[in-house]
Amino acid sequence: MANISCTDIVKSYGAHPVIEGMNLDIPDHEFVVFLGPSGCGKSTMLRMIAGLEEVTGGRIVIGGTDVTTLPPGERGVAMVFQSYALYPHMSVADNITFGLRRQGIARAEIAPRLAHVAQMLGLEPYLDRKPKNLSGGQQQRVAMARAMIKTPKVFLFDEPLSNLDAKLREKLRTEIRKMHLQLKTTTIFVTHDQLEAMTIADRIVLMRDGRIEQMGSPDEIFERPATRFVADFIGTPAMNFLHATMQDGHVARAGNIALRLSPTDFPRLRPGQNVELGLRPARMKLCPEGTPGALTGTVVLVENMGAEGQVITDVDGHEMSFTTPAFRGLAIGDRVSFAIDPGHVHAFDPQSGHSLREE
Amino acid sequence: MTRKRFVTLSLVPAIGLLATLALVSVAGAVWFSLMNRTLRSADYDFVGAYNFLRLLRDRRFMNALEISALWEIITVLGTLALAVLLAVMIFETVKKPLWRNLLCFAFLVPVLLPRVAAAFIWRFLYSPSLGVINYLCGLVGIGPVEFLADPSLALISVAVVDIWQWGLFFTVILLKLLETLPRDPIEAALLDRARTWEIHAYVTLPMLKGPLISLALVKAVESLRSFDLIFVMTGGGPGTATETLDLYAYQMGINMGGRISYASAMSILLLIVTTVAFTIIWKAGKKWAS
Ligand SMILES: Nc1ncnc2c1ncn2[C@@H]1O[C@H](COP(=O)(O)OP(=O)(O)O)[C@@H](O)[C@H]1O
Ligand SMILES: [Mg+2]
Numbered sequence: 001m002a003n004i005s006c007t008d009i010v011k012s013y014g015a016h017p018v019i020e021g022m023n024l025d026i027p028d029h030e031f032v033v034f035l036g037p038s039g040c041g042k043s044t045m046l047r048m049i050a051g052l053e054e055v056t057g058g059r060i061v062i063g064g065t066d067v068t069t070l071p072p073g074e075r076g077v078a079m080v081f082q083s084y085a086l087y088p089h090m091s092v093a094d095n096i097t098f099g100l101r102r103q104g105i106a107r108a109e110i111a112p113r114l115a116h117v118a119q120m121l122g123l124e125p126y127l128d129r130k131p132k133n134l135s136g137g138q139q140q141r142v143a144m145a146r147a148m149i150k151t152p153k154v155f156l157f158d159e160p161l162s163n164l165d166a167k168l169r170e171k172l173r174t175e176i177r178k179m180h181l182q183l184k185t186t187t188i189f190v191t192h193d194q195l196e197a198m199t200i201a202d203r204i205v206l207m208r209d210g211r212i213e214q215m216g217s218p219d220e221i222f223e224r225p226a227t228r229f230v231a232d233f234i235g236t237p238a239m240n241f242l243h244a245t246m247q248d249g250h251v252a253r254a255g256n257i258a259l260r261l262s263p264t265d266f267p268r269l270r271p272g273q274n275v276e277l278g279l280r281p282a283r284m285k286l287c288p289e290g291t292p293g294a295l296t297g298t299v300v301l302v303e304n305m306g307a308e309g310q311v312i313t314d315v316d317g318h319e320m321s322f323t324t325p326a327f328r329g330l331a332i333g334d335r336v337s338f339a340i341d342p343g344h345v346h347a348f349d350p351q352s353g354h355s356l357r358e359e
Numbered sequence: 360m361t362r363k364r365f366v367t368l369s370l371v372p373a374i375g376l377l378a379t380l381a382l383v384s385v386a387g388a389v390w391f392s393l394m395n396r397t398l399r400s401a402d403y404d405f406v407g408a409y410n411f412l413r414l415l416r417d418r419r420f421m422n423a424l425e426i427s428a429l430w431e432i433i434t435v436l437g438t439l440a441l442a443v444l445l446a447v448m449i450f451e452t453v454k455k456p457l458w459r460n461l462l463c464f465a466f467l468v469p470v471l472l473p474r475v476a477a478a479f480i481w482r483f484l485y486s487p488s489l490g491v492i493n494y495l496c497g498l499v500g501i502g503p504v505e506f507l508a509d510p511s512l513a514l515i516s517v518a519v520v521d522i523w524q525w526g527l528f529f530t531v532i533l534l535k536l537l538e539t540l541p542r543d544p545i546e547a548a549l550l551d552r553a554r555t556w557e558i559h560a561y562v563t564l565p566m567l568k569g570p571l572i573s574l575a576l577v578k579a580v581e582s583l584r585s586f587d588l589i590f591v592m593t594g595g596g597p598g599t600a601t602e603t604l605d606l607y608a609y610q611m612g613i614n615m616g617g618r619i620s621y622a623s624a625m626s627i628l629l630l631i632v633t634t635v636a637f638t639i640i641w642k643a644g645k646k647w648a649s
Binding site: 050051052071072073074078081084085088090099103146 | 546550551554568
């Protein structure tokens with residue numbers, strides 16, 4: 001059990017910087033998710049914490065010990081790889097106990113620990129098998145067992161579920177979360193899947209091009225995106241964006257569209273100022289035509305998502321989508337009106353992309 | 360035309376040719392081995408299994424059999440051991456691709472040398488009066504060592520040349536194989552606190568078990584054909600200390616005796632022994648690798 005603290009971490013390959021001055025503090029017991037598009041440096045950051053990659057600059061402290069220059073085996077971390085990275089020629093049992101045997105722990109002590117993790121992850125029937133004779137989900141459980149049996153200070157997961165099908169991914173995600181509730185080991189989990197991040201994280205570190213774009217609980221990230229990038233990255237269907245100009249009475253206008261913004265959330269907006277509005281499809285509701293503040297457009301496409309449907313509409317030349325459970329009554333070409341609660345409208349600076357909301 | 364027929368038809372000529380060539384020579388050797396032909400006289404008799412029975416009582420033949428077996432074991436194990444050691448060392452210490460490629464290129468040179476050329480080079484290196492190796496030995500106060508004339512050293516000294524040629528070649532192959540292995544299990548082993556040698560002993564080399572067995576088999580077959588090397592370096596001597604079966608057969612059949620029937624019998628026996636031995640090794644290797 002340990003907290004992790006990264007100070008001014010820099011990593012470059014040759015002249016090309018991949019991580020540019022990361023500062024990160026993860027308290028004990030926390031489940032942190034590194035989220036971001038492919039290539040933003042999530043794996044690099046994780047691998048530097050694991051010691052598989054050297055830092056170009058900065059310090060990494062785990063549980064009060066400066067591990068910046070320690071080899072991976074001495075940092076007290078365990079890692080689960082996307083490829084599972086099992087030892088292909090060893091049985092499942094040997095795979096799981098390899099680390100303990102390397103530490104010279106007695107066989108008599110290893111056996112009960114193996115039995116315990118195998119029971120926890122439901123691997124008892126497979127202990128004598130070779131990894132290649134297991135399904136992807138079972139292989140990933142072996143990889144998790146191999147990490148757990150070491151009772152590390154920190155768990156590191158690098159996109160562990162990406163190679164699994166959707167159903168299994170969901171199941172293992174729940175299992176990982178349950179495992180964390182039980183063991184309470186500090187965990188860093190890397191994913192590019194925002195839904196996975198939202199469901200599993202205590203705290204999300206959203207990264208972009210080697211920098212932290214926003215750090216916060218899933219709710220904060222979803223409800224209070226600090227930048228347009230975050231707002232766009234989080235949530236399915238993706239947020240609608242609309243360039244608008246402020247007018248008197250805290251109204252943002254884009255052509256025929258006029259939306260009133262909350263003066264308490266955005267006290268500094270001045271008439272004439274350009275803003276980029278962000279409207280979450282899930283926050284908009286179907287309403288009768290003529291309702292004040294409603295947007296009206298024609299249906300371009302209806303996508304059935306089961307319980308809800310995404311309705312893509314053309315509003316005054318802008319493509320806007322919203323979700324509604326009542327999508328089944330809508331057809332292409334229909335006129336629809338939908339409204340959003342002013343409390344759920346986001347506004348960003350068009351130049352910097354920063355949110356204009358005041359906390 | 361079905362695929363199967365096409366495959367059959369295209370294979371028949373080549374296999375037919377090979378089979379004819381192999382069968383004719385084997386049949387010829389069997390035919391000779393049942394008689395008492397020599398190069399000295401034209402007349403001969405049919406003697407049945409006499410040559411084979413004599414072989415079993417021929418102490419020099421038994422010696423040659425032993426030397427051949429020793430030669431196989433020393434060269435195959437030596438080559439693989441050298442290749443594994445060097446490949447792992449280079450894999451761990453030389454990280455720059457340029458240096459690695461230069462090393463690989465240098466390591467390929469010995470095997471490109473004709474065997475006779477390699478043999479002459481090393482005969483010179485081993486020379487007690489002029490050789491570099493004995494000069495170095497002299498510096499540390501040993502020698503001169505009669506590498507090729509000392510019966511207890513000669514076989515090893517010749518094997519060193521073979522291992523030098525093939526071990527370095529196999530080092531290159533193994534290094535390239537190590538480079539193709541996925542990084543993840545190695546990194547997992549690092550996190551599992553495995554030391555460098557443990558990573559290779561428990562993770563990478565077991566992952567290369569299949570290729571290693573294939574390399575061993577290739578080398579074993581190759582080692583059977585070391586006639587030229589041994590012939591140039593020692594000619595089978597001193598005495599019979601490096602006389603393998605093929606050298607003995609050559610001495611018997613062509614060089615000294617001209618007893619071609621006896622030599623043929625020896626070749627047939629050699630053929631049977633190697634076929635049986637290799638079938639067993641092949642089967643065992645496949646079972647072990649799976
Ligand atoms: N060994 C390497 N050499 C050069 N560039 C690398 C290396 N590893 C990663 N990169 C670069 O670093 C960036 C971040 O990679 P990575 O951390 O794997 O991204 P992520 O895991 O977020 O998808 C990428 O642009 C990638 O091209
Ligand atoms: Mg990655």
